[in-house]
Amino acid sequence: MSFITEYPLWFVVFCMLLGAAYAALLYFKSSLFEAANAWVPIFMALFRFTSVSILSFLLLGPLLRTVFREIEKPIIIIAQDNSESVCIGKDSSYYKTQYKEKLEELIAKFDDSFDIKTYSFGSSISQDLSFNYTDKETDFSELMEEINTRYSNRNVGALIIASDGLYNKGMNPLYTSQKFNFPFYAIALGDTAIKKDLVLAKVAHNRIAYYGNSFPLEIQVDAKQLDKKETMLTVSKGNKVLFSQKISINNQKYSVTVPVMLEAKEIGIQKYSVKLNNLEGEITYVNNQKDVFIDVLDGRQKVLILANSPHPDIAALKFSIESNDNYEVVFSLASDFKKSIKEYNLVILHQIPSLNNPAAAILDELEKLDIPRLYILGNQSSLNHFNARNVGLNIVGSPGKQNESQALIVDNFSVFSLSEQTLKAIKKFPPALVPFGNYKAAASSYILMKQKIGMVETSDPLILFNASGGSKIGVFTGEGIWRWRIVDYVENENHDAFNELISKTIQYLAMKVDKNHFRVISKNNFYENQPVEFEAELYNDIYELINEPEIAINIINNQNNKYPFAFSKTSNAYKLNAGLFPVGEYKYEAKVKIGEKVLIQSGEFSVSALQIESLVTEADHQLLYSLTKKQDGEMVYPSELLNLFQLIKTREDIKPVFYTQERLNELINFKWVFFLILMLISFEWFLRKRNGAY
Secondary structure (H helix, E strand, O other), X not given: OEEEXXXXXXXXXXXHHHHHHHHHHHHOOOHHHOOOOOHHHHHHHHHHHHHXXXXXXXXXXXXXXXXXXXXXXXXXXXEEEOEHHHHOOOOXXXXXXXXXXXXXXXXXXXXXXXXXXXXXXOOOEEOOOOOOOOEOOOEHHHXXXXXXXXXXXXXXXXXXXXXXXXXXXXXXXXXXXXXXXXXXXXEEOOOOOOOOEEXXXXXXXXXXXXXXXXXXXXXXXXXXXXXXXXXXXXXXXXXXXXXXXXXXXXXXXEEEEEEEEEEOOOOEEEEEXXXXXXXXXXXXXXXXXXXXXXXXXXXXXXEEEXXXXXXXXXXXXXXXXXXXXXXXXXXXXXXXXXXXXXXXXXXXXXXXXXXXXXXXXXXXXXXXXXXXXXXXXXXXXXXXXXXXXXXXXXXXXXXXXEEEEEEEEOOOOOOXXXXXXXXXXXXXXXXXXXXXXXXXXXXXXXXXXXXXXXXEEEEEEEEEEEEEOOEEEEEEOOEOOHHHHHHHXXXXXXXXXXXXXXXXXXXXXXXXXXXXXXXXXXXXXXXXXXXXXXXXXXXXXXXXXXOOOOEEEEEEOOOOOEEEEEOEEOOOOEEEEOOOOOOEEEEEEEEEXXXXXXXXXXXXXXXXXXXXXXXXXXXXXXXXXXXXXXXXXOEEOHHHOOHHHHHXXXXXXXXXXXXXXXXXXXXXXXXXXXXXXXXXXXXXXXXXXXXXXX
């Protein structure tokens, strides 16, 4: 502990001289205290000298420097796989009882020298140990991300993962573990032996079919250790069998794909059950049946992509839109387009109008027919012709000049919602190339994304929506979104985030303008581990969004049981997270009262079983072994579980870390300084008062 001032320390001498001068002036050869004892003026002078010296010293702005030494114990992270696959087979009771006790005994062995952190992982992460093995998926990536976020730059000694090594969501842990520099240990759960099992491995189908048409199912049947056995594959709807075929298994590792064609005879969500007859000796029968849900629609919507010239954005858009069977995509260069435009439900205009082709006739007809359109601007766009279309955005700039702009999500955007995973992925998307200039969006516009140029967050829109006449309009002010699709795959090994962004955009624009005052929006199908969510919009007589009235909804299952919920309010609409529902088909009825009118909206949805954990029943201990060797650790089996304590305890690189921290505080802020000065002045005042002075 030491003092620091911005002045030289020898200035303290002046403080002491000032204190001495003040004391001498008051008490040197003073006649006021001649009758008092000789020590009284000496003590009073000493008190005055000390208090004035301290006050003078405080004027120098002194800082008290304190050095602290902190010890951080090594952190041991224990992560337990809580997915269903761990407990498939005869050892299920062992993992819920004896194994649990052993793991708790291991944790108890680590004394106060270690800081133990526990997690369970599967479909999601929780900060405690769970041994119910009910998670429907296994995601190592989320576990690694949690550890990296929470313990980056901390003294992590080791990570112990208890798992069967099977994962079916996220990236390979061998890849995601590269960022860590501490050892991994693994407790190898499950059994690697190949067991008798008949598996309905895959039922490939389109999510949407069209009334009156045929639609295909592709059913993959796998069988292990069941040579010379026979089973029956059936596809049924309700109590009616629509397809059946005998499957003759002719080797110990058998696989066959069976094509099935069905007729779409009813409109709405249709449930089809695919089933294999159980065979004796199978390790589980859970994977012998699967329900699929097909949304049968009246007709497919047509999307036209008109472009000024070929561009990689167009392929990215086409692939993304066509991932939804509800849309048929047609591409044409604007200069080559000769067909009637009125047959399309939505037109995407890539860099149209352009510098060399204003496409006035096409744009005039689109406006006349009130066809929704999505403008994508770029280096070839004519900003003057674009501004003349009054789409809710005006850009004043110079042709050919562009900025690199990162996407910045607007929090209060309410036209549609994007999932948390997509919002997280968008933050990592590379910059788009946007026109350089001054942007002015109409007050009626809804901005989904703003531009972030370098480190500057601007108010300029990157993606916005508006309405013109009776049609909806969207504007992507930048080109280069094909890079977003690539980065989405690099980061997540899928295109889900990019596809959701494009799909929600297309769905909103292509949706026919609904003149209903009350709308309820929801997906048609959810998996059993996904919360059932709704959004609702309420309009007054002049079609302004309102959300003062309360909205109630009943969700009804096949047994006619009703589950009531109330919507919560957003900035100008409504939303509801109804939580998880069992597998099955449901109907809903939502009601709201405006004045004397009661408005009702109804619909239906289905909840599908997620059986991905039962598709592979053999543990992947090779993955765990490779992971631990790569991270300088070891893999053990449950019987050797307690050995982990000694393996970790004896490592030289797992030890406490000492941190030295320096703290600076202004001396004047310490209360004890105030009370010291007060005490000195009080003692002096008391002695002066007692001896007849003031």
